[in-house]
Amino acid sequence: MREHEVELRVTSDFDLEKTFECGQCFRWNADENGVYTGVAQGRAARIRQERGSIFISGTINEIETTWHDYFDLKRDYKKIREQLSIDDFMLKATEYGEGIRLLRQDKWETLCSFILSQRNNIPRIKQIIDTLCAMYGDKIHSNGTEYYDFPPAKRIAALSEKDLEPIKSGYRAKYIIEAAKAIAGGNLNLDALSQSTQEHARRALKQLHGVGDKVADCVLLFGLNMLDAFPKDVWVNRAIATHYKNNLDPAVFSPYAGIAQQYIFHYIRNKPVHHG
DNA sequence: AAACAGGCCTAAA
């Protein structure tokens, strides 16, 4: 038995692989045919792309209530790419990254995930989050398989560092427990922060142990839907050093500095190496 | 084996 699948027509600027592999999310994995499975918005889904269409398991209602928003479908990325093409480098980066979309992810999941991401590589981050969800997330039955939702903050808040030893997150365990407690205890309200200014939200996030500039900016961009946040990881810093003599003010990309960051990141990491 | 991995914290200038 195969579950129902819904077709979603996409004319331009939607590349499933680029969107899932450009560093913003950790819970989507492709099989050998490029079919992605994962959990988001409390739902498990299979998603694949064939030329001009995306096929998502589930109902048409779920597309409208969940995935349309998750994939940020109403935004015109082609137009934004044009705005961001301020020089030759950005023109190349935005052309190369055509199809990247900013996912609108769960706020707590994003905060927790990017705390865990520090000083780690992507396969390990995925492994840690997988184990965390399997141990403490709600079970989701879908298409004959069991998946696990991301555990709510309230549940993580009740754990000890010992409880988190199996996920092997190392010294980051105490950081996510503290963050979870701040949320569960009402001292940190991510929904409210997403309605405040970027500066205010950034300051609030950085009050948490284990949240510095980079993690805070990732949460603003990927979780709080603040598209002008510009996370600077080692790759982006490398690009800025190489192409802008270490002198680039992200404000030149405003109000879409975060989207610019995604194109830069993706381009620097994946562009073909030129010989000779 | 020693360094590093999509940072952050603390101590010390």
Next chain:
DNA sequence: TTTAGGCCTGTT
């Protein structure tokens, strides 16, 4: 305000 060293764990 900037800089140096250490950090859990795993891989190369």
